[in-house]
Amino acid sequence: MLFDDSYKTIENTSEGIFRDKGSKFMSYAYPIRDEEEVKPIIANLRASNVKANHFCYAYRLTPNRSVFRVNDDGEPSGTAGRPILNCLLSEDLTNILIVVVRYFGGTLLGVPGLINAYKSASIASIKASKIVIKTINDIYEAHFEYLQMNDVMKLIKEENLQILAQQFDTNCILKFEVRKAQLSQVLSKFDKLEVVKLKYLRTI
Missing domain, CATH: 3.30.230.30 (Impact, N-terminal domain)
Structure with missing residues (x-):
């Protein structure tokens, strides 16, 4: 099931x-x-x-x-x-x-x-x-450098993820929500991005 x-x-x-x-x-x-x-x-x-x-x-x-x-x-x-x-x-x-x-x-x-x-x-x-x-969603934070911005935003758009908060500086933080069912797919895509660190916050 x-x-x-x-x-x-x-x-x-x-x-x-x-x-x-x-x-x-x-x-x-x-x-x-x-x-x-x-x-x-x-x-x-x-x-x-x-x-x-x-x-x-x-x-x-x-x-x-x-x-x-x-x-x-x-x-x-x-x-x-x-x-x-x-x-x-x-x-x-x-x-x-x-x-x-x-x-x-x-x-x-x-x-x-x-x-x-x-x-x-x-x-x-x-x-x-x-x-x-x-849906049951997990909230994550992505930490990355400004240069990675395009890659990260592209992934967010492809997976249709909801952005909850963002701060763009030399170091960027993007808080987003991902549905449980697509979690493993999203995480494996993030894994392929260089130096993007993901931090799990909570499930809602």
């Missing part, structure tokens, strides 16, 4: 809503890159929904979809965070957080009712978002 170097996520923040027996379930979907982003988002939602009763959420992270977490925030175990996560699993989305803010309407919905409400609210925010396919 070829290395799968793409994943589905959402392009921008979106919202959805579901109502049942007076309770209001407002869902918010966010594209995120790491767990550090989760707390501030929840804190903001709590600040702007002071009268809400529950802030339940689920997220999935990393291109290989291996990191996930669910939180029922006081709802009966398994009735909120898990249904939200299941929506992410069935749509095969990652690098995404969905928070469902519940305003209690006075009537208990019971376990099946809650599961349905959190699921329906989550689906509404996914439907409102734009789903995009992203």
Whole structure:
């Protein structure tokens, strides 16, 4: 099997809503890159929904979809965070957080009712978002002398690499992004260039 170097996520923040027996379930979907982003988002939602009763959420992270977490925030175990996560699993989305803010309407919905409400609210925010396919890319820096500029730029153009930053002086630095699937091909081309040093920075 070829290395799968793409994943589905959402392009921008979106919202959805579901109502049942007076309770209001407002869902918010966010594209995120790491767990550090989760707390501030929840804190903001709590600040702007002071009268809400529950802030339940689920997220999935990393291109290989291996990191996930669910939180029922006081709802009966398994009735909120898990249904939200299941929506992410069935749509095969990652690098995404969905928070469902519940305003209690006075009537208990019971376990099946809650599961349905959190699921329906989550689906509404996914439907409102734009789903995009992203590739897993490595970021590299090329260090070379000004005389090598043409060769380096030619290679960048041939391979259609995205330049992220550049500084051209006597010694030049070019920061670029390369898709995992073309990595070995790009690296072997760089190897053929004299005195160009490549430095791996990170994978996104």
